[in-house]
Amino acid sequence: xxxxxxxxxxxxxxxxxxxxxxxxxxxxxxxxxxxxxxxxxxxxxxxxxxxxxxxxxxxxxxxxxxxxxxxxxxxxxxxxxxxxxxxxxxxxxxxxxxxxxxxxxxxxxxxxxxxxxxxxxxxxxxxxxxxxxxxxxxxxxxxxxxxxxxxxxxxxxxxxxxxxxxxxxxxxxxxxxxxxxxxxxxxxxxxxxxxxxxxxxxxxxxxxxxxxxxxxxxxxxxxxxxxxxxxxxxxxxxxxxxxxxxxxxxxxxx
Numbered sequence: 001x002x003x004x005x006x007x008x009x010x011x012x013x014x015x016x017x018x019x020x021x022x023x024x025x026x027x028x029x030x031x032x033x034x035x036x037x038x039x040x041x042x043x044x045x046x047x048x049x050x051x052x053x054x055x056x057x058x059x060x061x062x063x064x065x066x067x068x069x070x071x072x073x074x075x076x077x078x079x080x081x082x083x084x085x086x087x088x089x090x091x092x093x094x095x096x097x098x099x100x101x102x103x104x105x106x107x108x109x110x111x112x113x114x115x116x117x118x119x120x121x122x123x124x125x126x127x128x129x130x131x132x133x134x135x136x137x138x139x140x141x142x143x144x145x146x147x148x149x150x151x152x153x154x155x156x157x158x159x160x161x162x163x164x165x166x167x168x169x170x171x172x173x174x175x176x177x178x179x180x181x182x183x184x185x186x187x188x189x190x191x192x193x194x195x196x197x198x199x200x201x202x203x204x205x206x207x208x209x210x211x212x213x214x215x216x217x218x219x220x221x222x223x224x225x226x227x228x229x230x231x232x233x234x235x236x237x238x239x240x241x242x243x244x245x246x247x248x249x250x251x252x253x254x
Contacts, residue, residue, distance in 0.1 A: 002043060003243070006057045008036045009129065011087065011095060015051035020044040021083060032086050035079050035133065038209070039202060039241070054099060058126060059213075075130045081192065085133055098125040149187035152177060156184065156196065160203045165227055168204065170196045205241045212250045219246045 010017070011033045018027040019034065021042045028034055036042060087095070098121055105118045146154075159173055160166060167173070173196065174181040181196075188196040204226055211222040220231060223246075228234035238246045 002041070004036055004038055004040045004042070005242070006059045007038060007063060009056040009058075010034045010036075011054045011056075011092065013052045013054065013092070015048040015053075017045065017047040017051055017053070019046075026084055028084060031088070031092065032084055033129075034084050035075075035129070036083060037076050037079055038206065040083075054095070056099070056125075058122070062122070063126065075133050079133065087132060091128070091132060094128065095125065098128075149191050152179065152184070152187055153191040156188065157199065160200060165225060166200065166204050166207065168200060168227060170200065173200070201241075205238075208238060208246075209242070209249065212246055219250065222246070 010019075010028070012028045012030055014030050016027060016029045018025060019042055020026075021034070021036055022040055025044070026034060101121050102118060102125075105121065155177060156173055159176055170181045170184060174184040177184065185196045188194060188199060192199070208222060208226050211217055211225060212219070215222075217225065223231050223234040226234075228237070235246055238244070238249065242249055
């Protein structure tokens with residue numbers, strides 16, 4: 001079982017492959033893309049003999065720089081529920097063009113020495129893929145038929161995303177939604193398969209990672225900003241979640 005520390009995109013050009021992602025098996029065929037987020041767990045990857053495709057990895061700190069935060073979080077929320085999406089031939093050709101441009105730009109780095117254009121190409125690639133995800137959901141979701149638990153679940157996730165310093169307690173979010181903590185816990189488990197507490201912790205740890213890698217805040221300041229009142233517990237939680245201490249995560253000692 002491997003835990004991703006980047007966002008991974010696998011696009012199938014021909015053939016098929018299967019993967020167990022977060023305990024669920026997905027089989028992808030020609031013209032489909034699987035997008036896995038940071039902290040997702042995967043194993044048991046199998047490819048057909050005629051498989052051809054493309055894999056793209058994007059680090060969280062790169063995504064934070066290139067993608068508008070609300071847009072990024074909307075896509076991450078969707079991908080937790082449905083990580084597989086179909087792309088048509090035109091989009092596939094566009095993605096290949098982006099990747100070819102990035103490959104060529106990288107090979108010419110010593111001559112051109114310009115990272116800005118590479119980031120612009122990467123931003124365009126990620127923006128188009130994320131727009132594809134959002135449009136896919138809009139085309140296949142009838143919001144008018146959503147149940148109250150589904151509506152509350154979306155409100156809960158949006159509340160977490162929009163709260164800069166995220167409280168750790170389920171009760172806080174339940175109060176904001178005017179429901180009981182038990183009801184919030186039950187509806188999250190029913191709609192998403194994960195408890196409310198697991199969702200809260202995932203978003204908090206994503207903030208921890210972003211602060212450690214993408215800012216100059218001290219490790220104690222990161223703990224304080226993410227509302228950990230006990231520093232040893234913060235360090236232990238980071239180690240358990242990422243398999244690295246805060247210092248190792250910051251220094252990227254892989």
